[in-house]
Amino acid sequence: MVASAEALRRRRAPRWLRVSADLARLTRIHRPIGIWLLLWPTLWALWIANAGLPPWRLLLIFGAGTVLMRSAGCVINDLADRNIDPHVRRTRNRPLAARRVSPHQALALFVVLVSLALALVLQLNRVTVQLSFVGAALTLSYPLFKRFFPLPQLYLGLAFGWAVPMAFAATLGGVPRIGWLLLLAAVLWAGVYDTIYAMIDRDDDLRIGVQSSAILFGDMDLMMIGTMQLMVLFALWLAGRALHFGLPWQGGLAVGAMLFVLQQWQIRHRDRAACQRAFNANQYFGLAIFIGLALQLRH
Numbered sequence: 001m002v003a004s005a006e007a008l009r010r011r012r013a014p015r016w017l018r019v020s021a022d023l024a025r026l027t028r029i030h031r032p033i034g035i036w037l038l039l040w041p042t043l044w045a046l047w048i049a050n051a052g053l054p055p056w057r058l059l060l061i062f063g064a065g066t067v068l069m070r071s072a073g074c075v076i077n078d079l080a081d082r083n084i085d086p087h088v089r090r091t092r093n094r095p096l097a098a099r100r101v102s103p104h105q106a107l108a109l110f111v112v113l114v115s116l117a118l119a120l121v122l123q124l125n126r127v128t129v130q131l132s133f134v135g136a137a138l139t140l141s142y143p144l145f146k147r148f149f150p151l152p153q154l155y156l157g158l159a160f161g162w163a164v165p166m167a168f169a170a171t172l173g174g175v176p177r178i179g180w181l182l183l184l185a186a187v188l189w190a191g192v193y194d195t196i197y198a199m200i201d202r203d204d205d206l207r208i209g210v211q212s213s214a215i216l217f218g219d220m221d222l223m224m225i226g227t228m229q230l231m232v233l234f235a236l237w238l239a240g241r242a243l244h245f246g247l248p249w250q251g252g253l254a255v256g257a258m259l260f261v262l263q264q265w266q267i268r269h270r271d272r273a274a275c276q277r278a279f280n281a282n283q284y285f286g287l288a289i290f291i292g293l294a295l296q297l298r299h
Helices: 002-012 015-026 033-049 056-080 103-121 126-145 152-161 163-172 177-200 202-208 213-242 247-266 272-296
Strands: none
Touching: 015 056, 015 103, 033 056, 033 152, 033 163, 033 177, 033 272, 056 103, 056 126, 056 163, 103 126, 126 152, 126 163, 152 177, 152 213, 163 177, 177 202, 177 213, 177 247, 177 272, 202 213, 213 247, 247 272
């Protein structure tokens, strides 16, 4: 009944309003979990590079850039998958899959979003601009990697985490070793949460031939997720050790470790709804690390 009423309201709305709403849904702006998963490593990098609170200008540029590039990534991903998504239970009602938005409209939206992101990054130094082109290439190529690369979740992590070296470059004019270590942690963390996410679609992905780490790991999925969780924590511990961080940072890592244990408990039966909850809960891992970092660097 609720769905029928919603469909009726949609039919009565003007066409331009329906298309605008579908274009907004195409960017997943109504599901901000992806924004948070991109934003937390970016904030870690900005705080470490600035030894505390970064300039507001950098916060605004990287915050807005995160929203724009995450939205652009969603659009190009759905554009590439528009003939696959109708066969997947979770994605069949997306605007492109349901043919409510045309490929030309989606491509135009992608160009607008990337252009706005480019306008932001051009306010930064030359090294950051150069790194931004690598990030754009990662975003564009990720949908293709799902066709043949057995661990696309790690490639996604590289695309998601690329703002980390950009944040260091924007602050310091280059990327120190600690920046690459944080990028490694961000890539591995994406491997954790996106493998959990891939467990939701594993049956559909097997049927249509899409690659994922959940398929590659098979019945060893929980163990491999646990291994990556330990690697994330170890990489972050190494970063803190190199920076001579103390109890606040270690406290953040301890809370993060407990959250990882909770995720293992949630996904133990591989239930779709439980995996979705565990995926969403990763935003709190990022928050826990950030709080420990902010307390460590408070002045």
